[in-house]
Amino acid sequence: MINSRDINDLTPAFKTMAERWLEACASVDLEILITSTYRDDDYQNYLYSLGRTVKGDIVTNARGGESEHQKRTALDFCVMHGNKCAWNDKDGFKRAGILAESLGLKWAGRWAGKLKETSHVQQK
Numbered sequence: 365m366i367n368s369r370d371i372n373d374l375t376p377a378f379k380t381m382a383e384r385w386l387e388a389c390a391s392v393d394l395e396i397l398i399t400s401t402y403r404d405d406d407y408q409n410y411l412y413s414l415g416r417t418v419k420g421d422i423v424t425n426a427r428g429g430e431s432e433h434q435k436r437t438a439l440d441f442c443v444m445h446g447n448k449c450a451w452n453d454k455d456g457f458k459r460a461g462i463l464a465e466s467l468g469l470k471w472a473g474r475w476a477g478k479l480k481e482t483s484h485v486q487q488k
């Protein structure tokens with residue numbers, strides 16, 4: 365299973381956009397750690413199984429072959445506080461999402477429905 369964190373695994377166009385976003389976040393003292401870029405079918409199907417056939421919370425509605433991660437046009441991230449991911453920093457995720465939107469990216473924190481992914485940005 366592949367779950368890359370490498371920004372170089374993104375398409376060249378999205379990589380450039382992601383780098384601009386990371387720079388914008390840094391300029392307002394938001395430290396961001398990329399937690400996922402490219403995923404293969406096996407890993408995406410594993411994530412899809414969570415909360416369905418495997419114990420855990422539902423984290424995605426995309427099966428293998430349906431995810432923007434597999435097209436290399438999406439990334440997941442966390443807001444860092446020191447050396448730790450601050451998954452409960454709602455304000456930090458919102459600020460990062462708004463910055464992404466200001467640069468022409470799509471932030472999944474605004475998705476309609478039950479599953480909002482505040483830690484996900486993708487190419488429009």
